Amino acid sequence: AQSVTQLDSQVPVFEEAPVELRCNYSSSVSVYLFWYVQYPNQGLQLLLKYLSGSTLVESINGFEAEFNKSQTSFHLRKPSVHISDTAEYFCAVSWGGSQGNLIFGKGTKLSVKP
C-alpha cells in the first residue's frame, strides 16, 4: 500500500528562525502533493500543492515546498517563522492522478516559541 511519512512528530523552533518539515512518500508515479495546516480545534486548510511543472511551490504566507522526484520527498520550508505559525502540518499525497483517494501523513506539530 502507498504511504506518506512525516519524519518529525514535533518541531520546536524560536520565532524568526527557519524551519523545515519533512515529508516522504512511497512512490513517485504520477503523484499530486499537498500540505495542509490545522490550527487548534479547527479543521484542515490547504496550504499549498504540487501538481506538475515547477518543482518549487509557494503559499501566500511565506511557506514553500519542493518536489523531489528522485528522493520521493516534498519538504515544507519557511525562512522565518512567526508565533502564529504554531499549528499541526500534514503532508498528503494522491497517486495515479485524480483518483480521489488522498492519503495523509501522521502530521508534524510546529511549536514556535518567543
Added chain:
Amino acid sequence: NAGVTQTPKFQVLKTGQSMTLQCAQDMNHEYMSWYRQDPGMGLRLIHYSVGAGITDQGEVPNGYNVSRSTTEDFPLRLLSAAPSQTSVYFCASSRTGESGYTFGSGTRLTVV
C-alpha cells in the same frame, strides 16, 4: 456559500448503537471523502466518492458504510458503534482531485 457542513458537532454513543454522521456541501464538488483523526495517527481515509453513485473504500473502511445518492450529500453510517470508533471525523470535498480538499469543522464522536 456554507462550504462543507457536518452535523452533529459532538455525539456520545453507547456500544452497539447505530448512527449517521451527516455531510453536505454546496459547492457542486464531485469528490467527497470521510477521514478520522486520532492522536498521533494523522488523518486516515475511511471512504471516498468521485461522484454521485460512486463510492470506494479507503484505508480503514471496516465498521463504516457510505452512499452517495446526490452530489451534495455524503453520509457516513456506523452500524454498530465500538469504543475503537471514538475519534474526530472530518468530511471533505473537492471539485477535482487536483483542487485540494475543503474540510468541514469535524464531528467529535465518543463511544462508551
